[in-house]
Amino acid sequence: MSLSLIIGALWVLASAVVAMLPMRLQYAPGLTLLVLVLPILGFIGYQHGFWPAALGFAAFVSMFRNPLIYLYRRARGQRPQIPR
Secondary structure, eight states: OOHHHHHHHHHHHHHHHHHTSOGGGSHHHHHHHHHHHHHHHHHHHHHHOHHHHHHHHHHHHHHTHHHHHHHHHHHTTOOOOOOO
């Protein structure tokens, strides 16, 4: 297995661990994972091509759909509620 896929698999495991944390403890590691996903997907795309990177992006959107919806609504000027 290539280095990019190993890093991608570790990112998925880290995301699963963060998802198990209480909501108030998810912000810092979740934001870190959101920032790291683009370089990781770029690395996967560089080593394996477009389709594996596109599948990784689909998995990312699936796992982080709620934070992405929140950021989208904030960008549109709305004030979405954060769960406690």
